[in-house]
Amino acid sequence: MIESWRWFGPQDTVSLADIRQTGARGVVTALHEIPNGTLWPEDEIASRRRMIEAAGLAWVVAESIPVHEDIKTGAAGWEKWAHNWAETAKALARHGVGTICYNFMPVLDWTRTDLDYELPDGATALRFEFAAYAAFDLFVLEREGADGDYSPEDAALAKARFEALAADERDRLTANIIAGLPGAEESYTLESFGARLAAYRDVSREQLFANLRNFLDIVVPAAEEAGAVLAIHPDDPPRSLFGLPRIVSSLADLQRIAAMNPSRSNGFTVCAGSLGVSPDNDVPAIVEALGDRVHFAHLRATRREADPRSFHEDAHLEGDIDMIAIVRALRRLERRTGKVLPMRPDHGHRILNDLSGTSTPGYPAIGRLRGLAELRGVTRALDMLETQPV
Secondary structure (H helix, E strand, O other): OEEEEEOOOOOOOOOHHHHHHHOOOEEEEOOOOOOOOOOOOHHHHHHHHHHHHHOOOEEEEEEOOOOOHHHHHOOOOHHHHHHHHHHHHHHHHHOOOOEEEEOOOOOOOOOOOEEEEEOOOOOEEEEEOHHHHHHHHHHHOOOOOHHHHOOHHHHHHHHHHHHOOOHHHHHHHHHHHHOOOOOOOOOOOHHHHHHHHHOOOOOOHHHHHHHHHHHHHHHHHHHHHHOOEEEEOOOOOOOOOOOOOOOOOOHHHHHHHHHHOOOOOEEEEEEHHHHHOOOOOOHHHHHHHHHHHEEEEEEOEEEEOOOOOOEEEEOOOOOOOOHHHHHHHHHHHHHHHOOOOEEEEOOOOEOHHHHOOOOEOOEOHHHHHHHHHHHHHHHHHHHHHHHOOO
């Protein structure tokens, strides 16, 4: 696998020189400053590639070209945004960036309620707490129709959680959910968030599948022509939020998407943490089932809590998933297909100097370095056992 590192561009607190020192060879990035739906200028793509190469690294994955909300809702004129997306994918491929990770999550990208959840060892992690999420939905956002999404017991739990929050904690919870996490496509105010949710009032799960298929009908042929592969990212978490449909949450969902277009360019990112939040998802079996449609891997671990709807990011070799089995499945896929997969450690803990410095939520330097080192050790040990069985 190509050991890679998420980089948010020149403003990232982790520099390209820092990335080089981790031992990673690949960079996973995007032109995050370009507004959603806008065609990425080819000279800016070329400039960013040269910047990465000058640091002794390679731009191996574009993560992400944001998918405009009008595409997801099927709003009038959505085709314009899809064609811009397709042309951006082709421009990236012309500059050697042939793997493109994207998501099709309505309104919100990955969602967390706490960005600094303290662990027993003093490190901090990202967390999704169901009670806090429900408290925000019912009593801060006051979403129309939200009452029908919760049992009386869950509504009581949410009310108690809301009443326990101080004013500044409510503000922080709101910011964590809607202000836009790293790599997210949009940020919102409460008012604009409510308006965006309203745009999905008539978008059912089946309609969202149809809108994805229509999008793929435009972008997959363009990617195939350019020699690029697309890798849709699973929902995070893999369940409905705020009454919105989600369609990339299970093996059945992924197989349905694969069937929309038989091209190898219509592929997948295997995110171990996103999929692993659901106890129904067997991530190594998903790798095996998707086969050569797997083009990219996010390797991180999550741990479900006493209320299994809540979870936090665990150390890379801990949590509810079998990371060793996942790495083994990915390496066997590589040997079987002859492909080399880019992978990156994801959502590291804030540890050591990360705690006293400034870092992007979920993307501290030392915490991810620990994860990369652990994953590197697993990969090399498994490779040795495959070639020199004990």
